[in-house]
Amino acid sequence: MNAIIALSIGLRLLGVGYSILLLARTRDRRFGFLTLLFSFMTLRQLLTVQTASTGLEELPGLVVSVLTLLTVYYLSEYVTEENALKTELRAVNERLRSFQKAIEHAGHAIFLTDSDGTIEYANPAVESVTGYDREEVIGETPRLWQSGKHGDDFYAELWGQITSGSVWEGELTNRRKSGELLWIDATIAPITEDGDVNRYVAIERDITERKEREMRIEDQNGRLTVLNNTNEVLRDINRELVAASTRDEIEATVCEQFASSDLFDVAWIGSRGLVDGTVSPHSWAGSDLGSLENHIEAMCNTDPTPVEQALEGQDPVFTDVEDDRLQTVGKKRCVVVPLAYQDAEYGVLGVVTSNPNAFDLIERDVFVELGQTIADAISAVESKQTLISNSVTELEFRLTGIDEPLANMAAQLDCTVTLEHVVDDGDEEQVQYVTVTEPDPEVVIEYAAEADFIDTIEHVYTHEEQALFQLSINERSVVTTFAQYGASIESFSITGTTGRLVAQVASSNDIRSVVNALRTTYDGLTLIAQREREQDIQTEAVFRKQLTAALTERQREAARTAHFSGFFDWPREHSGEEVASMMDISQTTFTQHLRAAEKKLFEALFDRTVAT
CATH class of the missing domain: 1.10.10 (Arc Repressor Mutant, subunit A)
Structure with a gap:
């Protein structure tokens, strides 16, 4: 055996061992094939050992052995690199799967679009945010859920920013598939390749609940501001009412306090005429008289007028002011408040504002109480004027068929009823001492027991044909009505359906308004005499x-x-x-x-x- 053959056999055996080792380590079938190849090559070389004459004949086989062994080596290196690449690829794929799961399970709506804005991918959260299935939005553009709340300039600026390669962040008002509005916090980022934008990714978060909470807080703050301003006006009015000594001062104070507030523009107090119901202002602030009269005329073009509604319903009436004749700017609202105290009317208070929501933020009961407070103050000063004034106006009235407790008693029993004294302790019921002529006391007591307006009756004494009774009256009477308008009754007697009443009012009071109000309350009351008198002030x-x-x-x-x-x-x-x-x-x-x-x-x- 020459050296060439021995070296060739050795190389082939080495190749078999090396291939088996690599096969065991990598489990790659290619090394199995090479193991068989080296095995057959070794077997052939062994079979030709006896027949080979010279070693030169086996020189090509040696070269083949070397090349085959080198092939195994380079294949092992390739397999090593291939396995490394596979490992890295598996890691990358695992990260991609994790990323995909994160996007799929994200609570925010995430979608990808092409460069024209057409949606190519949308995660499941798009349905919870927009109301559309992900299949519905793919192939569409985000214009599908635009609400119309943003103008063209807004979207032009947005597209200009993202097409330039910058990220856009902001809040959008969109519309769900159901039609309801929602607010989202959006981030839109461009995806670039070689410096060119070829896709966009958008992340949208539903912030409707937060925005609604912020709006509620803002609305509450607005309400608090309005209420604070209103309370400040009411406190100032109440403070000034205590110091006012005349009706003119009261009315002027109320109007000035409202008109000086930032919340209100114009305030006026007026009353309706007895004949034609025309409303005439007698105190105002925030406007000149001519403009105010034109405004009231325009406001009262309806039937019934807001003033009539307020006085007849004893409730504030809110109305739009459509004319531009007041010295204010923009659309205006007006509230007409009845000034009434214990069924006595003292006109109306009108308040005008340019704030369309001002009255919506103030409870109706606030204006009701304000009207009663002003009327109470007017009643108090007029009563005080009557008591302390040196100069009084004596008014004599004829009564004919009036609807009043004592008048009803006289008409029903066909007798004469004379008021002797009245006790008013501030309760709803009023105690009156009256003398009744002619009927037996038993007849009067029997009538009182059936009358709804008399709670109790007590027979005090009888002298000749006159009997004195103490009555507890539970409804409005002519006595209380006169007292509410600041008049003191000097005498009151009625026989059957007709009678006579004499009252005194301080000359400084508005006598005409008092008479008109009384005549409006009682149809059968007629003024037959008016006299000026001087009275002693009894300290x-x-x-x-x-x-x-x-x-x-x-x-x-x-x-x-x-x-x-x-x-x-x-x-x-x-x-x-x-x-x-x-x-x-x-x-x-x-x-x-x-x-x-x-x-x-x-x-x-x-x-x-x-x-x-």
Whole structure:
């Protein structure tokens, strides 16, 4: 065996071993094939050993062995690199699968578009955000769910930014498939290749709940601002009402406070005429008289007018102001508030604002209470003026068939009913002392038991043909109506269906408004006389002086001794007999003097006017 053959056989055996080793390590079938190849080549070389004459004949076989062994080596290197690439590819594919799962399970809508905006891919969350199935949106553009809330300039700026290669971030208002609006937080990024944009990826997050919460908070803040401004106006009005001493001051204060607020533009107070119902302002702020009159005329073109609705319904009326004659800008709203206190009307308050939502943020009851407060203040100052004024206007009325408790009693019993005194303790019910002529007391009591407006009746006494009763009246009467307008009743008597009433009103009050209001309340009331009179202002000192002058010396002594000896205390510290002994007179004489003094005191307290 020559060296060439031996070397060839060795190389082939090495190739078999090397191929088997690589096959075992890589499990690659290509090394199995090479193992068989080397095995057959080795077997052939062994079979030709005896027949080969020279080694030169086996030189090509040696070359083949070398080349085959080199093939195994390079194949092993290739397989190693191939396995490394496969491992890396599997890792990449695993990351891609994880990324795909993340996109598929993302709570945000994610979609890919081509350079024209046509959607090529959409994850399942697109359905929860837009309402469209992912199959419905593929092949469409995002214009499918545009709401129309953004203009062309908005989208032109958006496209300009992303086509330039920049990322766009912002909020969009879109419309779901169901038609409802939604707010999204969107990020749109371009995908570039070699510097050119060939795709876009968009991520949209539904922020509707957050936006609605923000809008609720903003709305609440707006409401708080309006309420704070309104409360400030109301506080200022209430503070000024306490200091006002006349009706003119009250009305001017209310109008000025509203007009000076940033929330309101114009305020006015007026009343409707008795004949044609025309509304005339008598106090205003924020506008000139001519413009205000034109505005009121335009506002009252409807039938019924807002003023009529407010006064008849005793509830605020809100209306649009469509004319441009007021000195304000833009569309305006107006509220007409009735000024009423215990069924007495003092006109209406009108407030105009350019804020279309101003009145929506203020509860209706606030205006109701405001109207009652203003009317109460007017009633109080007018009543006060009547009590303290030196100059009063005496009004005499004829009553014919009026609907009023005492008038109904006189008409039903065909008798004469005269009001003697009224006690008003602030409750809804009112106690009236009346004398009834001719009918037996039992007849009057029987009538009162059937009358809905009389809660209780008490027969006090009967003198000749007149019986005095104490009545508890539970509905509005002419007495309370006059008192509400600041008038004090001097006398009131009615026989059958006709009667006479005399009242006094301070001359400084608006006599015409009082008369018109009373005539509106009672159809059967007619003014037959109006007289100006001077009355004495009875201070406490004057009252004491007049009462002291009316009492005799013995009456003053009896009253003074009884007071200081505790005769009026309960239990009494001294009896009438003991007080009489102190005065060195009989108990009968003491009682006569004391009762005479008490009678004069009560006459001074109760006989000056019937009701105030």
